[in-house]
Amino acid sequence: MNVPAAWYLVLAALLFAVGAYGLLTRRSALIMFMCLELMLNAVNLTFVTFSRTLSDIAGQASVFFVMVVAAAEVTVGLGIVVSVFRRRSSTSVDDLTELKG
């Protein structure tokens, strides 16, 4: 038999943790997008692991759609980053204080 599924799940949880910590602490919008990709990949790894455990192709189909949505999200997100950078000359999210009361 293969490596137990729990190992992959723990690995995915650790990857999600690293991504979440980076998303919460880093200031550059670009790095925050990369941390978002890390978290999405952790979820993809979990989907594939359960797909193998349950012998169900639906998990892999879900990963396929997650990848499509991630690609669309990165495209629009980086467009927003470029648009913000034009006005602010900065990608740090701390500089976006227009809505501060």
Add this chain to the structure above:
Amino acid sequence: MAVTYALASEAVFASAAVLILAGAVAVITVKNPVHAAISLITTLFGVAVAFVAQSADFLAAVQIIVYAGAIVVLFLFVIMFLGVDRTRVVSLEPLIGQRALAAVGVAITVAGLVALMWRSHWVTGAPSVSGHPLASGAGNVHQLGTAVFTTYLFAFEATAALLVIAVVGAVLLARREPSEEGSPS
């Protein structure tokens, strides 16, 4: 043969785990965004290795082609385009105690996930409820293609609309306004 196969699968898992975690930690610690993007490729490659080890061959190929090939290149393109590849101060902490709070929150989340996994019977339902057992190699492509083009056909069609909307939105967002530039004609 079975013993060597088990050892090989454990070695594959170990190398994938090292690639994934080393790349992920590097993404959130390095100062230069270009280095972070390269580290992201390391993590994505490790995830692709884990996909192959779990007989998701098509997804591993898509992982390399779409993620490492397209998304990271998009990141690098934006980094170069904006010229933000100079180093920033990572140790600066504008909110007092934010890192400690983030670490505690993440630790609680992961501990909850692992405890849930440890204590519960998480194999719900019978295996292979959707018919055939999983195959690897060309069989995996066939199975996934059949599922996507029959069961999930509506979702697949919806992704086409989503991608078109995303492309149009990105072009609109990144387009330079003609009036603001004061271009002739």
